Amino acid sequence: MTTASPDRSFLRAALGHPAFVIGLVLSALFIALALVSFVWTPFDPTKLSIANKLKTPTFEHWFGTDHFGRDMFSMIMVGARVSIAVAFVAVGIGMLIGVPLGLYAAARRGSLVDEIIMRGNDLAFAFPSLLLAIMITAVFGPGAVNAIIAIGIFNVPVFARLARGAALSLWTRDFVLAARVAGKTKARISAEHILPNIANLLIVQGTIQFSLAILAEAALAYVGLGAQPPLPSWGRMLADAQTLISLAPHMALFPGFAIIITVLGLNLMGDGLRDLFDPKLRRGR
Amino acid sequence: MPVLSISDLKVDIHGNTVLHDIDLTLEPGQILGVVGESGSGKSMTALSVMQLLPHGSQWSGTVEVAGTDLATLDEPALCQMRGRDVGMIFQEPMTALNPVRTIGDQVAETVRIHTGASRREAFAIAREMLNRVGLGEDRFPLDRFPHDLSGGQRQRVVIAQAIALRPKLLIADEPTTALDVTTQAQILDLLRQLVREEDMGLMLITHDLAVVAGLADKIAIMKDGQIVEAGPTREIFSAMRHPYTRALFSASAHVPDRGRKPEPGKTPVLAVENVVRDYQQPRRNLFVKPAPFRAVDHVSFEISHGENVGLVGESGCGKSTLARSILALDGLQGGDIRLNGHVFTSAGDGPHPELRAGMQVVFQDPYGSFNPRHRVRRLVTEPFHLVKDPPRGAELERRIDRALTEVGLSSSDADKYIHEFSGGQRQRIAIARALIIEPALIVLDEAVSALDVSIRAQILDLLAGLSDRLDLSYLFISHDLSVVRAITDRVLVMKDGKIVEQGETESVFRNPQHPYTQKLVAATPSLEAALAAPAN
Amino acid sequence: MTAYLLRRLLSLSLSLVAASLVIFLVMEVVPGDPASFMMGINADPQAVAALRTQLGLDEPLPVRYLGWVAGLLQGDFGISYTYRVPVSELIAERVMISLPLTLYALALSTLIAFPAGILAASRRNSAADLSVMGATQLGVAIPNFWFAMILVLVFAINLRWFSAGGFPGWDAGFFQAIKALTLPAIALALPQASILARVMRSSLIDTLNEDFMRTARAKGLSRGQALRRHALRNALIPVLTIIGLQFSFLLAGGIIIENVFYLPGLGRLAFQAITQRDLIVVRSVVILLVFAVIVVTFLVDLAYAAADPRLRRRRT
Amino acid sequence: MTKTPIAAAAVSLLALGLALGVTPATAAKMDATIGMQLEPPNLDPTGGAAAAIDEVVYANVFEGLTRFGADGAILPALAKSWEISDDGLTYTFMLNEGVKFHDGTDFDAEDVKFSLDRARADESTNAQKALFADIASVDVVDPATVKVTLSKPNGSFLFNMAWGDAVIVAPESADGNAAKPVGTGPFSLTEWVKGDRVELGRYDGYWGNPVKLDKVTFKFISDPTAAFAAMMAGDIDAYPTFPAPENLVQFESDPRFEVIIGSSEGETILAMNNKQAPLDNIKIRQAVVHAIDRQAIIDGAMFGYGTPIGTHFAPHNPAYVDLTAQSAYDPEKSKALLAEAGVSDLTLSLKLPPPSYARRGGEIIAAQLREVGIETDITNVEWAQWLDDVFKAKNFDLTIVSHTEPMDIGIYGREDYYFQYGDADFKAIMADLDKATDPAKRTELMQAAQKKIADDYVNGYLFQLARTGVANAKLKGIWPNSPTQANDMTGVYWED
Numbered sequence A: 001m002t003t004a005s006p007d008r009s010f011l012r013a014a015l016g017h018p019a020f021v022i023g024l025v026l027s028a029l030f031i032a033l034a035l036v037s038f039v040w041t042p043f044d045p046t047k048l049s050i051a052n053k054l055k056t057p058t059f060e061h062w063f064g065t066d067h068f069g070r071d072m073f074s075m076i077m078v079g080a081r082v083s084i085a086v087a088f089v090a091v092g093i094g095m096l097i098g099v100p101l102g103l104y105a106a107a108r109r110g111s112l113v114d115e116i117i118m119r120g121n122d123l124a125f126a127f128p129s130l131l132l133a134i135m136i137t138a139v140f141g142p143g144a145v146n147a148i149i150a151i152g153i154f155n156v157p158v159f160a161r162l163a164r165g166a167a168l169s170l171w172t173r174d175f176v177l178a179a180r181v182a183g184k185t186k187a188r189i190s191a192e193h194i195l196p197n198i199a200n201l202l203i204v205q206g207t208i209q210f211s212l213a214i215l216a217e218a219a220l221a222y223v224g225l226g227a228q229p230p231l232p233s234w235g236r237m238l239a240d241a242q243t244l245i246s247l248a249p250h251m252a253l254f255p256g257f258a259i260i261i262t263v264l265g266l267n268l269m270g271d272g273l274r275d276l277f278d279p280k281l282r283r284g285r
Numbered sequence B: 001m002p003v004l005s006i007s008d009l010k011v012d013i014h015g016n017t018v019l020h021d022i023d024l025t026l027e028p029g030q031i032l033g034v035v036g037e038s039g040s041g042k043s044m045t046a047l048s049v050m051q052l053l054p055h056g057s058q059w060s061g062t063v064e065v066a067g068t069d070l071a072t073l074d075e076p077a078l079c080q081m082r083g084r085d086v087g088m089i090f091q092e093p094m095t096a097l098n099p100v101r102t103i104g105d106q107v108a109e110t111v112r113i114h115t116g117a118s119r120r121e122a123f124a125i126a127r128e129m130l131n132r133v134g135l136g137e138d139r140f141p142l143d144r145f146p147h148d149l150s151g152g153q154r155q156r157v158v159i160a161q162a163i164a165l166r167p168k169l170l171i172a173d174e175p176t177t178a179l180d181v182t183t184q185a186q187i188l189d190l191l192r193q194l195v196r197e198e199d200m201g202l203m204l205i206t207h208d209l210a211v212v213a214g215l216a217d218k219i220a221i222m223k224d225g226q227i228v229e230a231g232p233t234r235e236i237f238s239a240m241r242h243p244y245t246r247a248l249f250s251a252s253a254h255v256p257d258r259g260r261k262p263e264p265g266k267t268p269v270l271a272v273e274n275v276v277r278d279y280q281q282p283r284r285n286l287f288v289k290p291a292p293f294r295a296v297d298h299v300s301f302e303i304s305h306g307e308n309v310g311l312v313g314e315s316g317c318g319k320s321t322l323a324r325s326i327l328a329l330d331g332l333q334g335g336d337i338r339l340n341g342h343v344f345t346s347a348g349d350g351p352h353p354e355l356r357a358g359m360q361v362v363f364q365d366p367y368g369s370f371n372p373r374h375r376v377r378r379l380v381t382e383p384f385h386l387v388k389d390p391p392r393g394a395e396l397e398r399r400i401d402r403a404l405t406e407v408g409l410s411s412s413d414a415d416k417y418i419h420e421f422s423g424g425q426r427q428r429i430a431i432a433r434a435l436i437i438e439p440a441l442i443v444l445d446e447a448v449s450a451l452d453v454s455i456r457a458q459i460l461d462l463l464a465g466l467s468d469r470l471d472l473s474y475l476f477i478s479h480d481l482s483v484v485r486a487i488t489d490r491v492l493v494m495k496d497g498k499i500v501e502q503g504e505t506e507s508v509f510r511n512p513q514h515p516y517t518q519k520l521v522a523a524t525p526s527l528e529a530a531l532a533a534p535a536n
Numbered sequence C: 001m002t003a004y005l006l007r008r009l010l011s012l013s014l015s016l017v018a019a020s021l022v023i024f025l026v027m028e029v030v031p032g033d034p035a036s037f038m039m040g041i042n043a044d045p046q047a048v049a050a051l052r053t054q055l056g057l058d059e060p061l062p063v064r065y066l067g068w069v070a071g072l073l074q075g076d077f078g079i080s081y082t083y084r085v086p087v088s089e090l091i092a093e094r095v096m097i098s099l100p101l102t103l104y105a106l107a108l109s110t111l112i113a114f115p116a117g118i119l120a121a122s123r124r125n126s127a128a129d130l131s132v133m134g135a136t137q138l139g140v141a142i143p144n145f146w147f148a149m150i151l152v153l154v155f156a157i158n159l160r161w162f163s164a165g166g167f168p169g170w171d172a173g174f175f176q177a178i179k180a181l182t183l184p185a186i187a188l189a190l191p192q193a194s195i196l197a198r199v200m201r202s203s204l205i206d207t208l209n210e211d212f213m214r215t216a217r218a219k220g221l222s223r224g225q226a227l228r229r230h231a232l233r234n235a236l237i238p239v240l241t242i243i244g245l246q247f248s249f250l251l252a253g254g255i256i257i258e259n260v261f262y263l264p265g266l267g268r269l270a271f272q273a274i275t276q277r278d279l280i281v282v283r284s285v286v287i288l289l290v291f292a293v294i295v296v297t298f299l300v301d302l303a304y305a306a307a308d309p310r311l312r313r314r315r316t
Numbered sequence D: 001m002t003k004t005p006i007a008a009a010a011v012s013l014l015a016l017g018l019a020l021g022v023t024p025a026t027a028a029k030m031d032a033t034i035g036m037q038l039e040p041p042n043l044d045p046t047g048g049a050a051a052a053i054d055e056v057v058y059a060n061v062f063e064g065l066t067r068f069g070a071d072g073a074i075l076p077a078l079a080k081s082w083e084i085s086d087d088g089l090t091y092t093f094m095l096n097e098g099v100k101f102h103d104g105t106d107f108d109a110e111d112v113k114f115s116l117d118r119a120r121a122d123e124s125t126n127a128q129k130a131l132f133a134d135i136a137s138v139d140v141v142d143p144a145t146v147k148v149t150l151s152k153p154n155g156s157f158l159f160n161m162a163w164g165d166a167v168i169v170a171p172e173s174a175d176g177n178a179a180k181p182v183g184t185g186p187f188s189l190t191e192w193v194k195g196d197r198v199e200l201g202r203y204d205g206y207w208g209n210p211v212k213l214d215k216v217t218f219k220f221i222s223d224p225t226a227a228f229a230a231m232m233a234g235d236i237d238a239y240p241t242f243p244a245p246e247n248l249v250q251f252e253s254d255p256r257f258e259v260i261i262g263s264s265e266g267e268t269i270l271a272m273n274n275k276q277a278p279l280d281n282i283k284i285r286q287a288v289v290h291a292i293d294r295q296a297i298i299d300g301a302m303f304g305y306g307t308p309i310g311t312h313f314a315p316h317n318p319a320y321v322d323l324t325a326q327s328a329y330d331p332e333k334s335k336a337l338l339a340e341a342g343v344s345d346l347t348l349s350l351k352l353p354p355p356s357y358a359r360r361g362g363e364i365i366a367a368q369l370r371e372v373g374i375e376t377d378i379t380n381v382e383w384a385q386w387l388d389d390v391f392k393a394k395n396f397d398l399t400i401v402s403h404t405e406p407m408d409i410g411i412y413g414r415e416d417y418y419f420q421y422g423d424a425d426f427k428a429i430m431a432d433l434d435k436a437t438d439p440a441k442r443t444e445l446m447q448a449a450q451k452k453i454a455d456d457y458v459n460g461y462l463f464q465l466a467r468t469g470v471a472n473a474k475l476k477g478i479w480p481n482s483p484t485q486a487n488d489m490t491g492v493y494w495e496d
Helices: A006-015 A018-039 A072-107 A112-126 A129-140 A144-171 A174-181 A186-222 A234-242 A250-277 A279-284 B042-050 B075-081 B103-114 B119-132 B151-163 B181-198 B209-213 B233-239 B243-252 B319-326 B353-358 B376-380 B382-386 B393-406 B411-415 B423-435 B453-470 B481-487 B505-510 B515-523 B527-532 C002-029 C034-039 C045-055 C061-073 C087-122 C127-141 C144-158 C174-208 C211-218 C223-253 C255-260 C266-275 C279-307 D005-020 D051-057 D109-120 D157-161 D224-232 D245-252 D282-290 D294-302 D331-341 D356-371 D383-392 D409-413 D424-435 D439-455
Strands: B004-013 B016-026 B031-036 B057-065 B086-089 B169-173 B201-206 B218-223 B226-232 B270-279 B293-303 B308-312 B334-339 B342-346 B359-362 B441-445 B473-478 B490-495 B498-504 D031-036 D066-068 D074-076 D079-084 D090-095 D135-142 D145-150 D187-193 D197-202 D215-220 D257-272 D346-352 D374-380 D398-403 D460-472
Touching: A006 A018, A006 A250, A018 A072, A018 A250, A072 A112, A072 A144, A072 A186, A072 A234, A072 A250, A112 A144, A112 C002, A112 C279, A129 A144, A129 A186, A129 C002, A129 C223, A129 C255, A129 C266, A129 C279, A144 A186, A174 A186, A174 B359, A174 B382, A186 A234, A186 A250, A186 C144, A234 A250, A234 C144, A250 C127, A250 C144, B004 B042, B016 B031, B016 B042, B016 B201, B016 B226, B031 B042, B031 B181, B031 B209, B042 B057, B042 B086, B042 B169, B042 B201, B086 B151, B086 C211, B103 B119, B103 B151, B119 B151, B151 B181, B151 C211, B169 B181, B181 B201, B181 B515, B201 B209, B209 B233, B209 B243, B209 B527, B218 B233, B218 B243, B226 B233, B226 B243, B243 B453, B270 B319, B293 B319, B293 B334, B293 B498, B308 B319, B308 B481, B319 B441, B319 B473, B342 B353, B353 B359, B353 B382, B359 B423, B376 B382, B376 B393, B376 B411, B376 B423, B382 B423, B393 B411, B393 B423, B423 B441, B423 B453, B453 B473, B453 B481, B473 B481, B481 B505, B490 B505, B490 B515, B498 B505, B498 B515, C002 C061, C002 C279, C034 C045, C034 D383, C061 C279, C087 C127, C087 C174, C087 C223, C087 C266, C087 C279, C127 C174, C144 C174, C144 C255, C144 D224, C174 C223, C174 C255, C211 C223, C223 C266, C223 C279, C255 C266, C266 C279, D031 D051, D031 D224, D051 D215, D066 D157, D074 D079, D090 D109, D109 D135, D109 D145, D224 D245, D245 D257, D245 D460, D257 D282, D257 D356, D282 D331, D294 D356, D294 D460, D346 D356, D346 D383, D356 D374, D356 D398, D356 D460, D383 D398, D409 D424, D409 D439, D424 D439
Parallel strands: B031 B201, B031 B218, B086 B169, B169 B201, B308 B473, B308 B490, B359 B441, B441 B473, D031 D215, D346 D374, D346 D398
Antiparallel strands: B004 B016, B004 B057, B218 B226, B270 B293, B270 B334, B334 B342, B490 B498, D066 D074, D079 D090, D090 D145, D135 D145, D187 D197, D197 D215, D257 D398, D257 D460
C-alpha cells in the first residue's frame, strides 16, 4: 500500500523500464527533429544544387546530398514532420471513429448494429489493405491528405475491434453492474467506466498503430502515393534512391534508418507502456 | 518411517521470508490437515515439498520424502520423485488439466514418464486408476477430453493422475474449495478411502476448519508463514492453546447477534411472482432454432421489512440469474418483480429507474466491484445518480461520512483510491455504496464468499448490525450453507431453476423436507458435528 | 461444430458479396478510361469509342455488375481489357508465382519464428530472450521494401549470388525458380517472422503460466518435457490466427516486393492493372484475394478445431 | 546482439540458395535477351497505342509495305518497289512474292487490301487511324500488285505506311494477333510469359535475308535497379532504352559493356495550357520558359543525356532549326516579364506522369520556377489519370511529357489538343506542308512552323530525349537511334 499518488509511482516505474526509456528517447528524437524543422534546417530542403549532387556525407552535409544536390539531413528533418503528421492524424481518425463504434457495439452486444459493425470490420480486415489504399489514392489522387484517409480507414476496424473486445469484458465486471444498478445509461457507463478503463489499452495500441502508420505512409510514398514533391517524404526519398543504390547507397540508408529508428522507438515505447500498464507485471516489479 | 518429515524449513522469495520454522511429520496412512487463511504460507509449504517453488525462491532446512533428503537430489532426480513418490492435487480442477489432451492420455502420462511401460500398459493403468476414482469406463472412456467433464469429475481425473503410481505421499491443496458441497463431500470421501486403502500419507491444505475437522488425524495451523500450533486433531480442538487457533475456530463457527425480528404482514419489500428467465442457446443446427434454456422457472417468493432471506443452491442452479433479474439487469420472460408494492420490472418491460433507489447490491469480488480509476468518494456516491435531487456540499460530505463510519471506515478514507484497501475493507466500501441512498433491500450476491473466515465474521457482524439498526432487508445469495444459516431468517433452496424448499432457516436446516435439501445439509461439513463424533 | 462452421460460411459468403459490391463501385469511380489509356494520346476519338463498345464499357452499371458476378459464379472472370486474354488465365499464371512466394515466405517465417519464440519464452528474461526480442523489434521496424533494396544491393549487385529479380518460370527448373524467389521471400519473411516470434513467445508464456503446466510438473515432467507435451499445442492456437492473417497479408501484400524484384505476381498484376485502368483485372484480383482471405480464415477455424477439442463440440 | 537466431537462419538459407544456383555452360551464342522497361499489354500493333507492342514486334514479327531504316530512312519492305502517279494520288505497290505468314498461309495483295481497309474502317480500333485518313480506296491489281488511291496528295504517305500501326496482317489471324501474333517477319512468337518475357524464335519460312539469331527474348524489367543488376549479372544482353541514365556511368567504366547513345523522336516539353488563365497570356508563358535552365534539367533528371531543344522538332532532322537561344535561361527577364504582365503570387498546377524525366524534371522545374516567384502545385499522376485529367479534360496548367511520335509537329495545329494552341497561321503552314512535295519547299515550311511555335512560346521545349542503351560489348547491330519505337533484331549478331 503506497501513500504516493499512483501517477508518481507510474513515472518512477516508467523511468526504470529500459525499453520504454529507449523507445521514448528514440521517438522523442524524431519528434524533436520534426518540430525543429519548422524553424530551422541546415539547408533549404527544397533548394536544388545540381552541381552538388550525390555527395556522400561530409562535415557540411551530414547525411550527404541527393540526386538534385539537396541536403539529405534537412530533407529527413522535414520528412519526419510529414511522416509523423500523416501517421498521427491517420491513427487519430481511426481512434475517433473506431473507438465509439466499438463501444457502441459492446454496449448493444448482439444487436443488429453490433452485427453490422462487426461484419463491416471482418470485411475491412479481409480486404488487401495496400491494394485498397492504392485504389483510394487512384480515386482521389495522391497526396498527404489522401494517404491519411487511406491509412485512417484501416485503423478504424482495428480500434473498433479492440474497443469492443475490451469493453465486452468490462461489461461483465461487477463495478459496471453496480453502475447499472445505480441506474446509469449505457452511454454514460461507456463514457464514465468503460472508456477510462480501456484507455491504457488504446494508448498502447495507438502507439503500435502509429508506428505501423509510419511504415504504411512510407510504403505509399514509396509507390508515389504519399506527400507530393517538393515536400520531402521518407518513402519517396527511398523511391528516389532505388535506382541510385549502387551509385549512392547513402541515399537509401539514411531515410531507411530514419524510418527504422522512429518505428523502433514507437514500438519499444508501446511495449514498455503495455508492461507498465499491466498491473500483473507492475506488481511483480 | 514417516513419508514426510520437514524440519526447520525456511523459504525466502526475492529476499522476503515467506516461511520459517516449519516442522511437520506425516506417517503413512495418516491425514495431516494444514489450515490457515490466505497468505499464511500453507501452499508454499506444499510447493516446497514438490520443489516447485516460484522463481527467485531460496530454501533451507530439511525436507525428507520417505527418508530421502530433497537437498541431495538434482533436478532430474526431483522429476523422478514428483509423480512417483509424491502426487499433488490442486485447487482449480477446471484449469488443472490440459484442455487439448484426453483424460486417459494425461493419466497415462504419469505412468509412462516414470516407468518403462508401453503405451498400452500405461493406458491399462490409467483405466484402472480412473475406475478407482469413480470414473467408470462405460461413461468415461479414456478418449474423453476434460471439457466434457464437470468440476468434480475433473478433480477425480487429477486425483487419478496423482495416485497412478501409488505415491507414498499425496498433497492436496484446497482440493474441494472450487467445488459444490455435495461434490466436496464425495471428493473428501474418496481421498479418505484412498489414504486408508493405499496406506499413503495425505497432506490436506485448506482454509476450512470444518473440512479438516472431520477428516484429518493431525492438524497444523499456520499464520504468517509459521506454524502456530500443531498436533492431533481432537487435542488441538479441545485444548485450543494458541489464541489464533481460538480466533480461527470462533470465526469459523461465528453466528452474529441478531436483535430484531422481521415484521411480516406489511407490504413486502420485495415480491417475486412467477418469474421466468430463458437463455437463448447456441444453434447446433443451422435451420433449427434451439429451445431456450430455462434458467429461472416460475419462481415466487417475498421478503418482508427487515427480513434477511437466504438463497442457497449449487452452481448452475439459477440463483445468480435470479439475482440479475431482481436487479433488473436482464429482462424477464415471465412474471413480475415488485419493490415496496410497485412493479419494478416485469416480462417485456424494462426496469423503472426511479424505483432503483430502493434496491442496492453487493457483489462477491471485492477487487472487481470498483472502478479502479475513481476515489472512494466518487465510488460510494455513484447511487446518488438515482436520486432526483442529490445532496451537495456539506450534506453530501455528511452522507459520505456517515456511510463510511457506518461500515467501520473513517471519513478520511473518502479520498483514497480503491487499491489502497484490503479485500475486507473493500467489501465494507461496497456496503457503504449500497447504504448511501438508504435502500430498503440489499442483494448480497456471494458477498462474503471470497473473504477469509476472520474477515468474513466481521462483515457478517456488520451486516447483521446494519440490518437491525437501519431496518434493512437482505437477499443473501450464497453457496455456503453455514453462512446462510448464520445470518438469515428464512431460506430458499434452489435447484434447476426452481425453488424446491423454503421456510424458517433453522427449521429448514434442522429438518429438511426436500430430498435435495437433505442431501445438501448432509454434505455440508460441520465443525460441531465433526468434533462431536467419536474418535476413529 | 458443423453448425458453427456453416454459420461462419454463410457470414463469410455475405462478406464476399459485400466485398464484390465495394470493389466494383470503387473501380467505377476511379478516374481514367481503360479505352483511352489503351489507345494512347494520338488516338482517334472514333476508334476509342469503338473500343469502348467492344469492351462493353457502354452498358449501364447494374448490368455490368450482374454480368461480372454471374461470370464469377461460373468461374468466368472475363477478358482483360489490356491483355485481351481471359483474366482467369492471367491470374492463374500470376498465382503460380505469388502462391509459392507466399508459402516460401511463410515457411521461412515459421522456421525462424518458432525456435526463436520458444527459446525466448522458455528462457524468459535471459540474454537469449533479450536478443530475440531485440531482433524482432528491429525486424518489425524495418520497411520490407527497404530491406529488399538492401538485399539487392548486397546479394545481387555486389556479391552477385542471386539475380536482382525476375522469375525464370517453373519450366526453368525447380531450383532456378526457388532461387529467384529466395531474396523476395526473405524480404517478405523478415517482418512476419518477427511478429510471429513475438506472438509465439507471449502465447507460450501465457500457456506456461497455466495451472495445467504446474500439474504436469507435479507429475514429474521436466521443464522441457512439460513444454513439449503440454505447452506447445495450446500455445499454437493464437499463433495459428497470426499465420492465417499473414498468409492473406503476404498473398496481397507482396505488391511492393514484387515490384522491387519485378516478379510477375498477383500484386504486381493488380498494381499494373490499376495504373492501366484494366478494371476487370483489378476487380477480379481483389475479389480473389478477399476470397483467399475468407478461405484461409475458414481453414484457420478448422485448424482451431483440430488443435483444440473444446471447439469440436460447442462454440458460441 | 552479435548473432541472432534470425540472422543465423538467414545466412544458412542464403548459403542454401547459393548452392542451388548452378548456371549451365553455354555453347556458341545464338540467342539474345533484350531488356525492356514496359511489357506490351498485347502484341497487336494495329489495335493499341502502347509503344511496347512495336518495340517487340516491329520488323521482327510484323512487316508493313515500307519500313524505317536505322537512320530513319523509308525502305522497301513487303513492297519491293512502288510507283507514284504524277498528281501524287495513286500509289502502286509491287509486292514481294513467296512471302508466307507464320501460320503458313500465303501473303498477297488481298492481305494488303484487308489490312488497310480494316485500319480505316468505322469500327477500327487502330490508335493511329489518322495515318489512313487520306486513303480513298485500295484495289488489288493482281496477287503481287496493289493500288492505293488517295483522296488528296500526301507527302508523307510512304512514311505513314512504315509505322507499326500499318503492318500487314492476314484476315485468318487478325483477330487473334493480340495474344498470338501472326505476321510475315523473320521471328515468330514462341512463348509469352506474362509479366516476365516474350520469346521469339527464328521463322524458317522467312522470305527475306535470313537473320543471325535463333531466339530473341524480350524481358520486361521496369525497375531500373533490377535492370541494372540484371545487366551486371549478364541476365540481359542488351537494354536498348535503359531506364536509368544515372547508371550509365557505371556501364561506361566496365569493358564488358558498350553504352549506346543515340537520339530518339521524343521531344520532351513542359506543356502549358494555352487557353486557360493565366497561361493564355503569352508574357507569362514566356516568363515560364525563361525561368527554365535546360542544362540543369538534363544534368539533374537525365544525368547529362539529352540535347536541348528550342522548338518541337528532333535535332537530328535535317530541317531542324536551333532556337534555344530565343528561350535561354534568364531569370531576370522572367521576373521582368511577370512584372510586366502584372502578376504576383502565381501558383500553377504541375501534373507529372510516371517517367523519371517528368517526375525528376518536374521537381527541378518547380524549384526553378520558385526562383522567379512562381509556385507550383505538383501532382504525380498515373498515365491513365494523365490521359483523363490532363489530356482529355485539360485540367492542368503545366505538365511534362515526351512526345515520341516521329514528325509530330502537326499536333500544334489541333485546336482541341491538350495544350490548346491551334493558331490559324500555324494551321495554314501545316496545310501548305501537306500539299508541298518539293523537298526544299517542305524544309522551308517545316522551319517556319518551328519558328512559329517558338515565337508564340506555346510550350517550354526542354530537350530531345536521348536513347541511352547499354549492350554486351560483343552484341552488334543494335539501332543506336530510334526513328520509330522498335527493337529491330533482324541485323543483330554476336561478335566472336
